[in-house]
Amino acid sequence: MINVMGFEEKVMNYLAEIHQKITGIENEVAGIKSEVAGVKNEVAGVKSEVADIKKTVIHIEYDHGQKLSALFDGYEQNTQAIEQLRKGQERLEQRVDRLESGMNRIVQGQEELSLKVEQNTQAIKSLEDRVATQEIKLQLIK
Structure with missing residues (x-):
């Protein structure tokens, strides 16, 4: 019986150990x-x-x-405005050239x-001198 008892005790100890390990595994799980x-x-x-x-x-x-x-729309508008300004500038430059x-x-x-006025002024002066000379001659004749 001692043998059987020892065996039963070993089995019981072994089962207790297994139970402890299972309990530990259950706790870990x-x-x-x-x-x-x-x-x-x-x-x-x-x-x-991630959804947010x-x-x-x-x-x-x-x-x-x-x-x-x-x-992009603003860029296009600026490009068009610059082109219109360039065309306007070209027209103004042509106009300035014509005015110049x-x-x-x-x-x-x-x-x-001015040259003709100067010439006429000289001609008038010459005529006045001639008229003055003619008047003197007329006075002398009288």
């Missing part, structure tokens, strides 16, 4: 389940944040798209008139 539940909660939170980030990125892309479109040409003709005409 419960801890792992708890950690997995925490990880699931964190993943759900990350998924929610996606919405924000979509909003930013939309806003930037509109702003880029507005900038006209002014040159007027100045030239003025110089010619």
Whole structure:
């Protein structure tokens, strides 16, 4: 019986040891389940944040798209305005050239008139001198 008792005791000790290990494993599994539940909660939170980030990125892309479109429109308008200004400048330059040409003709005409006035003034002076001489002669004759 001692043998049997020793055997039973060993079996009981072994079963107690197995029971302890199973209890430890169950406790570890419960801890792992708890950690997995925490990880699931964190993943759900990350998924929610990612969804929010996606919405924000979509909003930013939309806003930037509109702003880029507005900038491009403004660029086109500026280009058109610059082209119109260049055309206007060309017209004004042509007009200035025509006015300068006209002014040159007027100045030239003025110089010619001044020369003729000077010549006529001299001719009048000469005639006045001749008339004065003729008057003196008439007075002498009388």
